[in-house]
Amino acid sequence: MKRVFAIEGKPVVLDVAEPELRPGEVLVKTAFSAVSSGTEMKIIYSSGHPDTLGDDTYPSLRIGQPPQLRKQTVDWGFPEPRGQLPGTASVGYSLAGTVVAVSKEVVDLQVGDRVACSGNQCAVHAELVGMPRNLVAKVPDSVPLDHAAFVTLGCIAMTGVRRTECQFGETVVVYGLGLLGQLSTQIARHAGLYVLGLDIDDRRVEQALQVGATRAINPLREDPVRAVLEMTDGFGADGVILAIATSSSDPLNTAFDLCRTRARVVGVGAFGMNITRARMYSREVTLVPSIAYGTGRYDTTYEEGGVDFNIGYGRWTENRQQVAFLRMLADGVVSLEGLAPTRVPIAQAPEGYALLHAPGRPPTVLFTYEPA
Numbered sequence: 001m002k003r004v005f006a007i008e009g010k011p012v013v014l015d016v017a018e019p020e021l022r023p024g025e026v027l028v029k030t031a032f033s034a035v036s037s038g039t040e041m042k043i044i045y046s047s048g049h050p051d052t053l054g055d056d057t058y059p060s061l062r063i064g065q066p067p068q069l070r071k072q073t074v075d076w077g078f079p080e081p082r083g084q085l086p087g088t089a090s091v092g093y094s095l096a097g098t099v100v101a102v103s104k105e106v107v108d109l110q111v112g113d114r115v116a117c118s119g120n121q122c123a124v125h126a127e128l129v130g131m132p133r134n135l136v137a138k139v140p141d142s143v144p145l146d147h148a149a150f151v152t153l154g155c156i157a158m159t160g161v162r163r164t165e166c167q168f169g170e171t172v173v174v175y176g177l178g179l180l181g182q183l184s185t186q187i188a189r190h191a192g193l194y195v196l197g198l199d200i201d202d203r204r205v206e207q208a209l210q211v212g213a214t215r216a217i218n219p220l221r222e223d224p225v226r227a228v229l230e231m232t233d234g235f236g237a238d239g240v241i242l243a244i245a246t247s248s249s250d251p252l253n254t255a256f257d258l259c260r261t262r263a264r265v266v267g268v269g270a271f272g273m274n275i276t277r278a279r280m281y282s283r284e285v286t287l288v289p290s291i292a293y294g295t296g297r298y299d300t301t302y303e304e305g306g307v308d309f310n311i312g313y314g315r316w317t318e319n320r321q322q323v324a325f326l327r328m329l330a331d332g333v334v335s336l337e338g339l340a341p342t343r344v345p346i347a348q349a350p351e352g353y354a355l356l357h358a359p360g361r362p363p364t365v366l367f368t369y370e371p372a
Helices: 037-046 151-163 179-190 202-210 224-231 250-258 277-281 318-331 346-355
Strands: 002-007 010-015 025-034 094-102 114-118 128-132 136-138 171-175 194-198 215-217 237-242 259-267 286-289 342-345 365-368
Touching (some): 002 037, 010 346, 025 114, 037 346, 094 151, 114 128, 114 151, 114 318, 136 318, 151 318, 171 179, 171 224, 171 250, 194 202, 215 224, 224 250, 237 250, 250 259, 250 277, 342 346, 346 365
Parallel strands (some): 171 237, 342 365
Antiparallel strands (some): 002 010, 025 094, 025 128, 094 114
């Protein structure tokens, strides 16, 4: 089967063996997979440098990574995440397709079910994927598979909004209006929040307004601090989501300036972290990282082992987030219009990544696969 890898700084399509069905898993034939442009470009770049190869893969390719102080204390007999192909890095973690095989341990999915899948150790850009049950969600009948393929990206955006701890009626700034920023804007509005969108690309600013941002501006043209103070009776934002990719620390320090006292800045993207102390401390702002898409991420007992979190203690697990995002799509409260206008066959994946470097690049591309 065809699968995309990052090798020596480039995306490469290789023919590899199909994954075997393991305990607690289903095999899914991929129909569409969505590119997470920021994360995947970083992985591709890092694959060209021995000192960074594997930094963003799971399981990690890096030898000597510090282990957890304590792992599970009982051997449940579940498989570990599939290892990486030596010399390569995996890309892709969000797709949708059809179940073609089910292990005996899985009792609520069957062959023919339409599903959405997450996880960069399994939901890779490939024609067939082996998926642990807790990383798979049924797709509602009204949701097309090309939309369901955004499931992980939607969950990342949902987690970022949740991490602000904002409640309905409060104001959140979405700084960076690429793919994750556009999704975050819609989810925040659906949650009853007022949203100020910021981006230096005027096309993205306009798109954010079209999908419901209360206000959206280019911070190079308008003062974002003045804009947020006008929206909040002079108090400042209750939360800021940094959905950007830059080595500069200016956006982070600007985010502190946008906050009210004791607000939260949530880091979803990748950015410089040379903090100007006074700008953070003067308002007692909390900086929170957001690196995943729900409770259970990177926990092999949950993911590969299928051991769920009690809902009273882990309300928004990865799987429950998947279901929630797909429901938003079914209800029409999140629109994917214009977020992936370009479709690229999996065999031509390198051309798809090239489009994301080109002027006027789209928010992302979808890889397509031959039907069963």
